[in-house]
Amino acid sequence: ITSTRSRASSSKLPPGPRRIPILGNLLDLGDKPHKSLAELAKTHGPIMSLKLGNLITVVISSAAMAREILQTNDLIFNNRIIIDAVRARQHHELGMPWIPVSPLWRNLRKVCDLHMLGSQTLDATQYLRHKKIEQLIATVQESSRLGEVVDIGQAAFNATLNYISSTMFSVDLADSNSQRAREFKKTVRALVEALGKPNLADYFSLLRRVDPHGVRHIIAIHSDKLLEIFEGMYDERLQLRKGQASPTNDDFLDTLIDIVENKTEELNRIHVMHLFLDLFVAGTDTTTSTLEWGMTELLCNPKILRKARAELEKVIGKARQVQESDIACLPYLQAIIKETLRMHPAAPLLLPRRAAADVEICGFTVPEGTQVLVNAWAIGRDPSIWEMPSSFIPERFLGSEIDVKGKHFELIPFAGGQRLCPALDLSLRMLHIMLGSLINCFDWKLEDGVTPESMNMEEKFGLMLQKADPLRAIPIPL
Ligand code: HEM
Numbered sequence: 001i002t003s004t005r006s007r008a009s010s011s012k013l014p015p016g017p018r019r020i021p022i023l024g025n026l027l028d029l030g031d032k033p034h035k036s037l038a039e040l041a042k043t044h045g046p047i048m049s050l051k052l053g054n055l056i057t058v059v060i061s062s063a064a065m066a067r068e069i070l071q072t073n074d075l076i077f078n079n080r081i082i083i084d085a086v087r088a089r090q091h092h093e094l095g096m097p098w099i100p101v102s103p104l105w106r107n108l109r110k111v112c113d114l115h116m117l118g119s120q121t122l123d124a125t126q127y128l129r130h131k132k133i134e135q136l137i138a139t140v141q142e143s144s145r146l147g148e149v150v151d152i153g154q155a156a157f158n159a160t161l162n163y164i165s166s167t168m169f170s171v172d173l174a175d176s177n178s179q180r181a182r183e184f185k186k187t188v189r190a191l192v193e194a195l196g197k198p199n200l201a202d203y204f205s206l207l208r209r210v211d212p213h214g215v216r217h218i219i220a221i222h223s224d225k226l227l228e229i230f231e232g233m234y235d236e237r238l239q240l241r242k243g244q245a246s247p248t249n250d251d252f253l254d255t256l257i258d259i260v261e262n263k264t265e266e267l268n269r270i271h272v273m274h275l276f277l278d279l280f281v282a283g284t285d286t287t288t289s290t291l292e293w294g295m296t297e298l299l300c301n302p303k304i305l306r307k308a309r310a311e312l313e314k315v316i317g318k319a320r321q322v323q324e325s326d327i328a329c330l331p332y333l334q335a336i337i338k339e340t341l342r343m344h345p346a347a348p349l350l351l352p353r354r355a356a357a358d359v360e361i362c363g364f365t366v367p368e369g370t371q372v373l374v375n376a377w378a379i380g381r382d383p384s385i386w387e388m389p390s391s392f393i394p395e396r397f398l399g400s401e402i403d404v405k406g407k408h409f410e411l412i413p414f415a416g417g418q419r420l421c422p423a424l425d426l427s428l429r430m431l432h433i434m435l436g437s438l439i440n441c442f443d444w445k446l447e448d449g450v451t452p453e454s455m456n457m458e459e460k461f462g463l464m465l466q467k468a469d470p471l472r473a474i475p476i477p478l
Contacts, residue, residue: 136156201213
Protein backbone atom coordinates (compact mmCIF):
# COMPACT_ATOMS: atom_id res chain seq x y z
CA ILE A 1 0.00 0.00 0.00
CA THR A 2 1.79 3.06 -1.17
CA SER A 3 1.24 6.75 -1.45
CA THR A 4 0.62 7.92 -5.00
CA ARG A 5 1.82 11.46 -4.25
CA SER A 6 4.98 12.27 -6.17
CA ARG A 7 7.92 13.97 -4.54
CA ALA A 8 7.23 17.07 -6.64
CA SER A 9 3.70 17.47 -5.26
CA SER A 10 4.88 18.44 -1.78
CA SER A 11 8.34 19.42 -0.67
CA LYS A 12 7.42 18.33 2.88
CA LEU A 13 6.88 14.70 1.95
CA PRO A 14 9.79 12.26 2.19
CA PRO A 15 11.21 11.18 -1.17
CA GLY A 16 9.46 8.29 -2.95
CA PRO A 17 6.10 6.77 -2.29
CA ARG A 18 4.94 6.65 1.32
CA ARG A 19 3.86 3.37 2.78
CA ILE A 20 0.99 3.00 5.15
CA PRO A 21 2.68 1.86 8.37
CA ILE A 22 2.25 -1.90 8.68
CA LEU A 23 1.66 -3.00 12.23
CA GLY A 24 1.99 -6.77 12.18
CA ASN A 25 -1.30 -8.58 12.21
CA LEU A 26 -4.61 -8.24 13.96
CA LEU A 27 -4.10 -11.31 16.11
CA ASP A 28 -0.85 -9.86 17.52
CA LEU A 29 -3.09 -7.34 19.20
CA GLY A 30 -4.29 -9.93 21.70
CA ASP A 31 -7.85 -10.52 22.70
CA LYS A 32 -8.77 -6.85 22.58
CA PRO A 33 -7.86 -5.94 19.00
CA HIS A 34 -10.31 -3.05 18.83
CA LYS A 35 -8.99 -1.41 21.96
CA SER A 36 -5.42 -1.94 20.80
CA LEU A 37 -6.26 -0.48 17.38
CA ALA A 38 -7.77 2.57 19.00
CA GLU A 39 -4.70 2.99 21.18
CA LEU A 40 -2.32 2.40 18.28
CA ALA A 41 -4.08 5.16 16.39
CA LYS A 42 -2.83 7.58 19.02
CA THR A 43 0.78 6.74 18.25
CA HIS A 44 0.67 5.69 14.60
CA GLY A 45 -1.25 8.50 13.00
CA PRO A 46 -4.27 8.63 10.76
CA ILE A 47 -3.75 5.51 8.68
CA MET A 48 -2.17 2.15 9.35
CA SER A 49 -2.44 -1.31 7.95
CA LEU A 50 -2.27 -4.85 9.22
CA LYS A 51 -1.84 -7.95 7.15
CA LEU A 52 -2.69 -11.51 7.96
CA GLY A 53 -3.28 -14.35 5.53
CA ASN A 54 -4.85 -12.94 2.44
CA LEU A 55 -6.48 -9.98 4.10
CA ILE A 56 -5.09 -6.48 4.35
CA THR A 57 -6.84 -4.34 6.94
CA VAL A 58 -6.50 -0.58 6.86
CA VAL A 59 -7.53 1.42 9.90
CA ILE A 60 -8.48 5.04 9.32
CA SER A 61 -8.31 7.44 12.26
CA SER A 62 -8.64 10.84 10.62
CA ALA A 63 -11.78 12.83 9.89
CA ALA A 64 -10.50 13.81 6.41
CA MET A 65 -9.91 10.17 5.48
CA ALA A 66 -13.26 9.13 6.95
CA ARG A 67 -14.89 11.64 4.60
CA GLU A 68 -13.03 10.02 1.67
CA ILE A 69 -14.35 6.59 2.67
CA LEU A 70 -17.90 7.43 3.72
CA GLN A 71 -18.72 10.23 1.31
CA THR A 72 -16.35 10.83 -1.61
CA ASN A 73 -15.85 7.14 -2.36
CA ASP A 74 -19.03 5.81 -0.79
CA LEU A 75 -19.83 3.74 -3.89
CA ILE A 76 -16.49 1.93 -3.61
CA PHE A 77 -16.71 1.31 0.14
CA ASN A 78 -20.43 0.70 0.62
CA ASN A 79 -20.16 -3.08 0.95
CA ARG A 80 -18.81 -5.13 3.79
CA ILE A 81 -16.05 -7.58 4.40
CA ILE A 82 -17.94 -10.65 5.53
CA ILE A 83 -16.58 -11.83 8.85
CA ASP A 84 -16.88 -15.58 9.27
CA ALA A 85 -19.05 -15.26 12.39
CA VAL A 86 -21.98 -13.86 10.38
CA ARG A 87 -22.00 -16.87 8.08
CA ALA A 88 -23.84 -18.70 10.88
CA ARG A 89 -27.39 -19.48 9.72
CA GLN A 90 -26.51 -17.81 6.37
CA HIS A 91 -26.94 -14.43 8.02
CA HIS A 92 -24.40 -12.88 5.62
CA GLU A 93 -26.85 -13.51 2.77
CA LEU A 94 -29.94 -12.39 4.65
CA GLY A 95 -29.07 -9.71 7.21
CA MET A 96 -29.30 -6.04 6.24
CA PRO A 97 -25.98 -4.98 7.81
CA TRP A 98 -24.02 -7.59 5.87
CA ILE A 99 -25.59 -8.09 2.46
CA PRO A 100 -24.26 -5.98 -0.39
CA VAL A 101 -26.10 -2.94 -1.70
CA SER A 102 -28.62 -4.80 -3.87
CA PRO A 103 -32.38 -4.97 -4.53
CA LEU A 104 -32.82 -7.03 -1.33
CA TRP A 105 -30.86 -4.50 0.74
CA ARG A 106 -32.89 -1.62 -0.75
CA ASN A 107 -36.13 -3.45 0.01
CA LEU A 108 -35.13 -4.03 3.62
CA ARG A 109 -34.09 -0.40 4.10
CA LYS A 110 -37.26 0.81 2.39
CA VAL A 111 -39.55 -1.38 4.51
CA CYS A 112 -37.82 -0.23 7.72
CA ASP A 113 -37.93 3.38 6.66
CA LEU A 114 -41.61 3.31 5.65
CA HIS A 115 -42.94 1.28 8.55
CA MET A 116 -40.65 1.63 11.53
CA LEU A 117 -37.71 4.03 11.37
CA GLY A 118 -38.66 6.90 9.06
CA SER A 119 -39.49 10.25 10.66
CA GLN A 120 -43.19 10.16 9.70
CA THR A 121 -43.66 6.75 11.32
CA LEU A 122 -41.66 7.92 14.31
CA ASP A 123 -43.87 10.99 14.70
CA ALA A 124 -46.92 8.74 14.61
CA THR A 125 -45.48 6.35 17.23
CA GLN A 126 -44.27 8.94 19.75
CA TYR A 127 -46.96 7.91 22.22
CA LEU A 128 -45.47 4.40 22.35
CA ARG A 129 -41.99 5.62 23.28
CA HIS A 130 -43.45 7.95 25.88
CA LYS A 131 -45.37 5.04 27.34
CA LYS A 132 -42.19 2.96 27.59
CA ILE A 133 -40.36 5.81 29.34
CA GLU A 134 -43.33 6.19 31.69
CA GLN A 135 -42.98 2.49 32.55
CA LEU A 136 -39.24 2.94 33.05
CA ILE A 137 -39.84 5.86 35.43
CA ALA A 138 -42.46 3.84 37.33
CA THR A 139 -40.02 0.92 37.78
CA VAL A 140 -37.26 3.26 38.95
CA GLN A 141 -39.76 4.93 41.31
CA GLU A 142 -40.48 1.55 42.86
CA SER A 143 -36.75 0.90 43.31
CA SER A 144 -36.39 4.30 44.91
CA ARG A 145 -39.25 3.55 47.31
CA LEU A 146 -37.48 0.35 48.32
CA GLY A 147 -34.06 2.03 48.43
CA GLU A 148 -32.84 -0.45 45.81
CA VAL A 149 -29.86 -0.06 43.52
CA VAL A 150 -30.75 0.21 39.82
CA ASP A 151 -28.62 -1.38 37.10
CA ILE A 152 -28.97 1.52 34.68
CA GLY A 153 -27.91 -0.48 31.60
CA GLN A 154 -30.46 -3.21 32.34
CA ALA A 155 -33.23 -0.65 32.99
CA ALA A 156 -32.45 1.12 29.69
CA PHE A 157 -32.26 -2.24 27.93
CA ASN A 158 -35.73 -3.21 29.20
CA ALA A 159 -37.24 0.07 28.03
CA THR A 160 -35.60 -0.19 24.60
CA LEU A 161 -36.47 -3.87 24.22
CA ASN A 162 -40.09 -3.14 25.14
CA TYR A 163 -40.26 -0.30 22.67
CA ILE A 164 -38.85 -2.39 19.81
CA SER A 165 -40.99 -5.44 20.67
CA SER A 166 -44.14 -3.31 20.98
CA THR A 167 -43.50 -1.74 17.59
CA MET A 168 -42.91 -5.12 16.03
CA PHE A 169 -45.20 -7.52 17.86
CA SER A 170 -47.44 -5.34 20.06
CA VAL A 171 -46.03 -7.05 23.16
CA ASP A 172 -43.52 -6.12 25.87
CA LEU A 173 -40.76 -8.73 25.80
CA ALA A 174 -39.45 -7.29 29.08
CA ASP A 175 -42.69 -7.46 31.05
CA SER A 176 -43.02 -8.14 34.75
CA ASN A 177 -41.02 -11.30 34.04
CA SER A 178 -37.70 -9.47 34.17
CA GLN A 179 -35.85 -12.80 34.09
CA ARG A 180 -36.79 -13.00 30.39
CA ALA A 181 -35.36 -9.50 29.81
CA ARG A 182 -32.11 -10.46 31.57
CA GLU A 183 -31.86 -13.60 29.42
CA PHE A 184 -32.53 -11.56 26.31
CA LYS A 185 -29.80 -9.10 27.27
CA LYS A 186 -27.35 -11.92 27.97
CA THR A 187 -28.08 -13.44 24.56
CA VAL A 188 -27.66 -10.12 22.74
CA ARG A 189 -24.39 -9.42 24.62
CA ALA A 190 -23.10 -12.92 23.85
CA LEU A 191 -23.84 -12.38 20.16
CA VAL A 192 -22.19 -8.99 20.06
CA GLU A 193 -19.14 -10.26 21.96
CA ALA A 194 -18.72 -13.25 19.66
CA LEU A 195 -19.04 -10.98 16.61
CA GLY A 196 -16.19 -8.82 17.94
CA LYS A 197 -13.75 -11.69 18.63
CA PRO A 198 -10.64 -12.02 16.43
CA ASN A 199 -11.05 -15.08 14.25
CA LEU A 200 -8.38 -16.81 12.15
CA ALA A 201 -11.09 -17.96 9.76
CA ASP A 202 -11.44 -14.33 8.63
CA TYR A 203 -7.88 -14.40 7.31
CA PHE A 204 -7.43 -17.98 6.11
CA SER A 205 -10.50 -19.07 4.17
CA LEU A 206 -9.52 -22.75 4.40
CA LEU A 207 -10.05 -22.56 8.17
CA ARG A 208 -13.71 -21.66 7.72
CA ARG A 209 -14.51 -25.34 7.45
CA VAL A 210 -13.29 -25.98 10.99
CA ASP A 211 -14.52 -22.80 12.69
CA PRO A 212 -11.23 -22.66 14.66
CA HIS A 213 -12.45 -20.64 17.66
CA GLY A 214 -16.01 -21.97 17.63
CA VAL A 215 -17.29 -18.44 17.01
CA ARG A 216 -19.72 -19.43 14.26
CA HIS A 217 -21.07 -22.16 16.52
CA ILE A 218 -21.64 -19.70 19.40
CA ILE A 219 -23.37 -17.26 17.08
CA ALA A 220 -25.60 -20.04 15.72
CA ILE A 221 -26.67 -21.10 19.23
CA HIS A 222 -27.57 -17.57 20.34
CA SER A 223 -29.17 -16.57 17.04
CA ASP A 224 -31.35 -19.69 17.23
CA LYS A 225 -32.64 -18.61 20.66
CA LEU A 226 -33.83 -15.31 19.24
CA LEU A 227 -35.01 -16.74 15.92
CA GLU A 228 -37.14 -19.24 17.83
CA ILE A 229 -38.91 -16.38 19.66
CA PHE A 230 -39.53 -14.58 16.35
CA GLU A 231 -40.76 -17.74 14.61
CA GLY A 232 -43.22 -18.25 17.48
CA MET A 233 -44.50 -14.67 17.17
CA TYR A 234 -44.90 -15.06 13.40
CA ASP A 235 -46.82 -18.36 13.64
CA GLU A 236 -49.04 -17.10 16.44
CA ARG A 237 -49.94 -14.08 14.35
CA LEU A 238 -50.68 -16.21 11.28
CA GLN A 239 -53.12 -18.18 13.43
CA LEU A 240 -54.75 -15.00 14.75
CA ARG A 241 -55.14 -13.59 11.27
CA LYS A 242 -56.95 -16.65 9.99
CA GLY A 243 -60.49 -15.69 9.08
CA GLN A 244 -59.93 -11.99 9.90
CA ALA A 245 -60.68 -9.47 7.17
CA SER A 246 -58.08 -6.92 8.33
CA PRO A 247 -54.74 -7.21 10.15
CA THR A 248 -55.12 -8.01 13.83
CA ASN A 249 -52.63 -5.57 15.35
CA ASP A 250 -51.49 -3.34 12.54
CA ASP A 251 -47.92 -3.45 13.81
CA PHE A 252 -44.61 -4.09 12.00
CA LEU A 253 -45.22 -7.84 12.05
CA ASP A 254 -48.63 -7.46 10.38
CA THR A 255 -47.10 -5.17 7.78
CA LEU A 256 -44.35 -7.68 7.03
CA ILE A 257 -46.76 -10.61 6.83
CA ASP A 258 -48.87 -8.57 4.38
CA ILE A 259 -45.78 -7.88 2.29
CA VAL A 260 -44.74 -11.56 2.29
CA GLU A 261 -48.25 -12.84 1.53
CA ASN A 262 -49.14 -10.26 -1.10
CA LYS A 263 -45.63 -10.37 -2.58
CA THR A 264 -45.52 -6.57 -2.80
CA GLU A 265 -41.74 -6.70 -2.20
CA GLU A 266 -39.20 -9.44 -2.77
CA LEU A 267 -39.21 -10.50 0.87
CA ASN A 268 -39.92 -13.90 2.35
CA ARG A 269 -40.42 -15.22 5.86
CA ILE A 270 -36.71 -15.99 6.33
CA HIS A 271 -35.76 -12.41 5.44
CA VAL A 272 -38.26 -11.21 8.01
CA MET A 273 -36.73 -13.40 10.76
CA HIS A 274 -33.24 -12.12 10.02
CA LEU A 275 -34.50 -8.54 9.90
CA PHE A 276 -35.93 -8.97 13.40
CA LEU A 277 -32.62 -10.41 14.52
CA ASP A 278 -30.73 -7.37 13.23
CA LEU A 279 -33.14 -4.82 14.59
CA PHE A 280 -33.21 -6.37 18.06
CA VAL A 281 -29.46 -6.92 18.31
CA ALA A 282 -28.35 -3.63 16.72
CA GLY A 283 -31.14 -1.69 18.39
CA THR A 284 -30.95 -2.74 22.01
CA ASP A 285 -27.22 -2.95 22.68
CA THR A 286 -26.21 0.33 21.03
CA THR A 287 -28.89 2.45 22.68
CA THR A 288 -28.36 0.84 26.07
CA SER A 289 -24.62 1.28 26.13
CA THR A 290 -24.85 4.93 24.98
CA LEU A 291 -27.43 5.69 27.67
CA GLU A 292 -25.31 3.97 30.32
CA TRP A 293 -22.25 5.99 29.32
CA GLY A 294 -24.25 9.22 29.30
CA MET A 295 -25.52 8.56 32.83
CA THR A 296 -22.04 7.54 33.99
CA GLU A 297 -20.52 10.78 32.72
CA LEU A 298 -23.27 12.81 34.41
CA LEU A 299 -22.92 11.03 37.75
CA CYS A 300 -19.17 11.59 37.58
CA ASN A 301 -19.59 15.28 36.69
CA PRO A 302 -22.09 16.75 39.20
CA LYS A 303 -21.69 20.30 37.83
CA ILE A 304 -22.80 19.17 34.38
CA LEU A 305 -25.67 17.20 35.90
CA ARG A 306 -26.84 20.28 37.84
CA LYS A 307 -26.68 22.42 34.71
CA ALA A 308 -28.67 19.83 32.72
CA ARG A 309 -31.32 19.68 35.46
CA ALA A 310 -31.55 23.46 35.63
CA GLU A 311 -32.27 23.52 31.89
CA LEU A 312 -34.90 20.78 32.24
CA GLU A 313 -36.56 22.50 35.18
CA LYS A 314 -36.72 25.79 33.29
CA VAL A 315 -38.08 24.28 30.06
CA ILE A 316 -40.40 21.49 31.20
CA GLY A 317 -40.63 21.78 34.98
CA LYS A 318 -39.17 19.72 37.82
CA ALA A 319 -39.73 15.95 38.09
CA ARG A 320 -41.44 15.70 34.70
CA GLN A 321 -40.88 13.22 31.95
CA VAL A 322 -39.23 14.63 28.80
CA GLN A 323 -41.40 14.51 25.66
CA GLU A 324 -39.98 14.41 22.16
CA SER A 325 -41.48 17.82 21.45
CA ASP A 326 -39.27 19.23 24.27
CA ILE A 327 -35.98 18.13 22.69
CA ALA A 328 -35.61 21.15 20.39
CA CYS A 329 -35.80 23.46 23.43
CA LEU A 330 -33.09 21.55 25.35
CA PRO A 331 -29.75 22.49 23.74
CA TYR A 332 -27.71 21.44 26.76
CA LEU A 333 -29.27 17.98 26.85
CA GLN A 334 -28.57 17.69 23.11
CA ALA A 335 -24.95 18.67 23.75
CA ILE A 336 -24.68 15.98 26.45
CA ILE A 337 -25.89 13.31 24.02
CA LYS A 338 -23.41 14.45 21.34
CA GLU A 339 -20.57 14.51 23.85
CA THR A 340 -21.49 10.98 24.98
CA LEU A 341 -21.50 9.76 21.36
CA ARG A 342 -18.15 11.50 20.74
CA MET A 343 -16.41 9.81 23.65
CA HIS A 344 -18.24 6.50 23.64
CA PRO A 345 -19.43 5.62 20.13
CA ALA A 346 -21.41 2.37 20.38
CA ALA A 347 -19.69 0.92 17.29
CA PRO A 348 -16.11 2.16 17.78
CA LEU A 349 -14.86 0.92 14.38
CA LEU A 350 -18.26 1.22 12.64
CA LEU A 351 -18.83 -1.94 10.58
CA PRO A 352 -16.06 -3.28 8.33
CA ARG A 353 -16.07 -1.94 4.74
CA ARG A 354 -14.48 -3.56 1.69
CA ALA A 355 -12.70 -1.63 -1.07
CA ALA A 356 -14.42 -2.68 -4.32
CA ALA A 357 -11.53 -1.29 -6.41
CA ASP A 358 -8.08 0.21 -6.00
CA VAL A 359 -8.68 3.71 -4.69
CA GLU A 360 -6.67 6.69 -3.56
CA ILE A 361 -7.38 7.97 -0.07
CA CYS A 362 -5.61 11.23 0.80
CA GLY A 363 -2.57 10.20 -1.23
CA PHE A 364 -2.47 6.51 -0.33
CA THR A 365 -3.59 3.76 -2.66
CA VAL A 366 -5.83 1.26 -0.93
CA PRO A 367 -6.00 -1.94 -3.00
CA GLU A 368 -9.18 -3.70 -4.00
CA GLY A 369 -10.32 -6.26 -1.42
CA THR A 370 -8.87 -4.36 1.56
CA GLN A 371 -10.87 -4.37 4.76
CA VAL A 372 -11.31 -0.77 5.88
CA LEU A 373 -12.12 0.03 9.49
CA VAL A 374 -13.04 3.63 10.28
CA ASN A 375 -12.00 4.31 13.85
CA ALA A 376 -14.79 6.60 15.06
CA TRP A 377 -13.52 6.22 18.62
CA ALA A 378 -10.06 7.60 17.80
CA ILE A 379 -11.49 10.39 15.59
CA GLY A 380 -13.74 11.43 18.48
CA ARG A 381 -10.65 11.77 20.66
CA ASP A 382 -8.29 13.29 18.11
CA PRO A 383 -6.47 16.17 19.89
CA SER A 384 -6.01 18.00 16.58
CA ILE A 385 -9.81 18.31 16.38
CA TRP A 386 -10.99 18.38 19.98
CA GLU A 387 -9.63 20.43 22.86
CA MET A 388 -9.14 18.29 25.97
CA PRO A 389 -10.48 15.25 24.08
CA SER A 390 -10.56 12.96 27.10
CA SER A 391 -12.73 15.31 29.17
CA PHE A 392 -16.52 15.27 29.09
CA ILE A 393 -17.37 18.86 28.10
CA PRO A 394 -20.84 19.19 26.51
CA GLU A 395 -20.30 22.98 26.25
CA ARG A 396 -18.07 22.33 23.21
CA PHE A 397 -21.24 21.67 21.21
CA LEU A 398 -23.21 24.72 22.33
CA GLY A 399 -23.51 27.06 19.36
CA SER A 400 -21.65 24.53 17.19
CA GLU A 401 -23.00 23.31 13.85
CA ILE A 402 -21.56 19.84 14.35
CA ASP A 403 -24.12 17.07 14.50
CA VAL A 404 -24.01 13.27 14.40
CA LYS A 405 -25.95 12.78 11.18
CA GLY A 406 -23.10 11.70 8.95
CA LYS A 407 -22.09 15.04 7.45
CA HIS A 408 -19.48 16.12 10.01
CA PHE A 409 -16.73 13.57 9.82
CA GLU A 410 -15.16 14.52 13.13
CA LEU A 411 -18.27 13.00 14.78
CA ILE A 412 -19.53 9.85 13.06
CA PRO A 413 -21.04 7.47 15.65
CA PHE A 414 -23.74 6.49 13.11
CA ALA A 415 -21.26 6.34 10.15
CA GLY A 416 -22.34 8.11 6.95
CA GLY A 417 -23.14 7.63 3.27
CA GLN A 418 -25.52 4.97 2.00
CA ARG A 419 -24.90 2.70 4.98
CA LEU A 420 -25.64 5.36 7.57
CA CYS A 421 -27.42 3.73 10.51
CA PRO A 422 -31.08 3.55 9.48
CA ALA A 423 -32.18 4.10 13.09
CA LEU A 424 -30.33 7.37 13.72
CA ASP A 425 -33.53 9.37 14.23
CA LEU A 426 -35.10 6.76 16.50
CA SER A 427 -31.92 6.42 18.59
CA LEU A 428 -31.59 10.16 19.12
CA ARG A 429 -35.23 10.48 20.17
CA MET A 430 -34.92 7.56 22.59
CA LEU A 431 -31.64 8.77 24.08
CA HIS A 432 -32.91 12.29 24.76
CA ILE A 433 -36.21 11.30 26.35
CA MET A 434 -34.70 8.45 28.36
CA LEU A 435 -31.65 10.30 29.72
CA GLY A 436 -33.57 13.57 30.19
CA SER A 437 -36.37 11.82 32.11
CA LEU A 438 -34.02 9.80 34.31
CA ILE A 439 -32.17 12.91 35.48
CA ASN A 440 -35.24 15.15 35.70
CA CYS A 441 -37.30 12.73 37.78
CA PHE A 442 -34.58 11.50 40.17
CA ASP A 443 -31.45 12.43 41.95
CA TRP A 444 -28.93 9.59 41.82
CA LYS A 445 -26.48 8.30 44.39
CA LEU A 446 -23.74 5.91 43.30
CA GLU A 447 -23.91 2.55 45.03
CA ASP A 448 -22.00 2.21 48.30
CA GLY A 449 -18.26 2.31 48.02
CA VAL A 450 -18.20 3.96 44.55
CA THR A 451 -17.34 7.64 44.11
CA PRO A 452 -17.03 9.66 40.90
CA GLU A 453 -13.25 9.43 41.38
CA SER A 454 -13.18 5.67 41.89
CA MET A 455 -15.72 4.82 39.16
CA ASN A 456 -14.31 2.26 36.72
CA MET A 457 -14.47 4.01 33.35
CA GLU A 458 -12.91 1.11 31.47
CA GLU A 459 -14.42 0.29 28.10
CA LYS A 460 -14.99 -3.23 26.91
CA PHE A 461 -14.18 -3.18 23.21
CA GLY A 462 -15.67 -5.51 20.66
CA LEU A 463 -17.79 -4.93 17.62
CA MET A 464 -19.65 -2.70 20.09
CA LEU A 465 -18.23 -0.69 22.93
CA GLN A 466 -19.64 -1.40 26.37
CA LYS A 467 -18.94 -0.25 29.88
CA ALA A 468 -16.73 -2.88 31.53
CA ASP A 469 -18.52 -2.54 34.90
CA PRO A 470 -22.26 -1.94 34.87
CA LEU A 471 -23.37 1.42 36.26
CA ARG A 472 -25.37 0.89 39.45
CA ALA A 473 -26.97 3.76 41.32
CA ILE A 474 -29.73 4.47 43.83
CA PRO A 475 -32.56 6.74 42.66
CA ILE A 476 -33.83 9.43 45.02
CA PRO A 477 -37.10 11.16 44.05
CA LEU A 478 -36.68 14.87 43.35
C1 HEM B 1 -26.90 4.88 19.79
C2 HEM B 1 -27.47 4.07 18.94
C3 HEM B 1 -26.87 3.56 17.66
C4 HEM B 1 -25.63 3.77 17.12
C5 HEM B 1 -24.47 4.60 17.67
C6 HEM B 1 -25.58 3.04 15.86
C7 HEM B 1 -24.51 3.00 15.00
C8 HEM B 1 -24.48 2.30 13.81
C9 HEM B 1 -23.32 2.19 12.95
C10 HEM B 1 -21.98 2.84 13.20
C11 HEM B 1 -23.67 1.41 11.90
C12 HEM B 1 -22.74 0.93 10.79
C13 HEM B 1 -22.66 1.86 9.65
C14 HEM B 1 -21.49 1.50 8.76
O1 HEM B 1 -20.41 1.30 9.20
O2 HEM B 1 -21.69 1.38 7.60
C15 HEM B 1 -25.05 1.03 12.07
C16 HEM B 1 -25.74 0.23 11.19
C17 HEM B 1 -26.99 -0.28 11.45
N1 HEM B 1 -27.79 0.03 12.53
FE1 HEM B 1 -27.37 1.33 14.01
N2 HEM B 1 -26.78 2.41 15.68
C18 HEM B 1 -27.59 2.70 16.74
C19 HEM B 1 -28.90 2.27 16.95
C20 HEM B 1 -29.58 1.42 16.12
C21 HEM B 1 -30.93 0.97 16.35
C22 HEM B 1 -31.82 1.42 17.51
C23 HEM B 1 -31.24 0.11 15.32
C24 HEM B 1 -32.50 -0.65 15.05
C25 HEM B 1 -33.62 -0.57 15.71
C26 HEM B 1 -30.07 0.04 14.44
C27 HEM B 1 -30.00 -0.71 13.30
C28 HEM B 1 -28.93 -0.72 12.42
C29 HEM B 1 -28.89 -1.50 11.20
C30 HEM B 1 -29.97 -2.46 10.70
C31 HEM B 1 -27.67 -1.23 10.58
C32 HEM B 1 -27.14 -1.78 9.27
C33 HEM B 1 -27.40 -0.80 8.13
C34 HEM B 1 -26.83 -1.23 6.79
O3 HEM B 1 -25.78 -1.84 6.73
O4 HEM B 1 -27.45 -0.90 5.78
N3 HEM B 1 -29.10 0.85 14.96
N4 HEM B 1 -25.53 1.57 13.24
